[in-house]
Every structure is written in C-alpha cells, then in structure tokens.
Amino acid sequence: MANACGCDHDPATWASQVERACLRQGAQLTPLRRRVLDILSVSAAPLGAYAILEELSRREGKQVAPPTVYRTLDFFLEHGFVHKIESLNAYAPCEHLDHAHDGMLLICQSCGRSEEIEDPAVTRAIAGSAAAAGFTLRRVMVEAQGLCRKCGEVRQSARAPAVA
Numbered sequence: 001m002a003n004a005c006g007c008d009h010d011p012a013t014w015a016s017q018v019e020r021a022c023l024r025q026g027a028q029l030t031p032l033r034r035r036v037l038d039i040l041s042v043s044a045a046p047l048g049a050y051a052i053l054e055e056l057s058r059r060e061g062k063q064v065a066p067p068t069v070y071r072t073l074d075f076f077l078e079h080g081f082v083h084k085i086e087s088l089n090a091y092a093p094c095e096h097l098d099h100a101h102d103g104m105l106l107i108c109q110s111c112g113r114s115e116e117i118e119d120p121a122v123t124r125a126i127a128g129s130a131a132a133a134g135f136t137l138r139r140v141m142v143e144a145q146g147l148c149r150k151c152g153e154v155r156q157s158a159r160a161p162a163v164a
C-alpha cells in the first residue's frame with residue numbers, strides 16, 4: 001500500500017532499508033540489533049519494550065536483561081529507524097527512512113496498527129504556531145488515535161440496518 005508520500009509499507013522493505021542505511025552511515029548491525037530488527041519488522045502493530053524483551057528472550061533461549069533491549073532501541077531511535085509512540089509507550093518502524101521528515105502517526109485503537117503519514121501542511125501549521133510562541137522546533141510527530149480504514153469499515157457495516 002502506498003501512503004501519502006508514495007513510500008511502500010512492506011515490513012521486509014523496512015528491514016532491508018535499515019540494513020542499507022546502516023551500511024551508508026557506518027553503523028553496525030550487530031546480531032542482537034538484527035534480532036530486534038526482525039522482531040519489529042514482523043510485528044503487525046507497534047511493540048512495547050517489554051514485548052520485545054519477551055520475544056527476544058524466547059528466541060535467545062535465555063532471559064535477556066532489560067538494559068540490553070533499551071540500548072538496542074536507543075540505537076534504532078538515534079538513527080531514525082523507529083519512532084517511539086509516546087502515547088502507547090511502544091516502538092514502530094519508521095516508514096520513511098530515505099528522507100528526513102516530520103509526520104503524523106495514525107494509531108488504530110481497534111487493531112493496534114499504526115500508519116505513518118506525512119503532511120507538510122500540518123508540519124507548517126505547527127511550525128508557525130511554535131514560531132509565534134518563540135519556540136524553536138526540532139522534531140514533530142503528531143499522534144492521532146482512532147480507527148484505521150479496515151476497522152472503520154467493520155464498524156460501519158456492523159451498524160448498518162439488517163433490512164433494506
């Protein structure tokens with residue numbers, strides 16, 4: 001599926017994008033980072049640090065210490081490979097690795113998936129308000145909660161009358 005800026009959403013694409021970005025930036029994708037990358041890429045919905053820790057421990061066959069996971073997530077955050085969704089305390093793959101961006105995360109409250117979209121008009125509006133308040137803006141990520149198209153359609157059809 002293509003989104004507002006035409007990037008596609010395939011998780012396998014994300015993982016290989018991260019690999020290429022690491023090569024470009026001279027960042028090292030250690031076996032541990034690779035495993036966390038894989039866990040995030042196959043998950044349909046954003047994952048909390050605890051869920052990542054559980055899955056990592058399961059794959060390693062031993063209990064992994066929380067700081068290990070946080071250090072790995074910090075690495076992904078620093079390089080812009082993932083977004084932290086503050087309102088969910090969860091991590092989602094960044095779907096626009098190839099360009100710097102501000103954006104909006106649309107978070108579905110029914111299935112838990114998040115979709116990242118970019119709308120320069122929103123960013124401009126926020127930048128304008130911030131500037132008017134004398135605020136120097138560094139990063140914008142708007143988090144919006146609601147229903148994704150799929151879940152919205154399910155609601156709609158459930159509410160439709162049974163008789164014509």
Ligand SMILES: [Zn+2]
Nearest residue numbers: 094095096116
């Ligand atoms: Zn992003």
Ligand SMILES: [Zn+2]
Nearest residue numbers: 108111148151
């Ligand atoms: Zn949904």
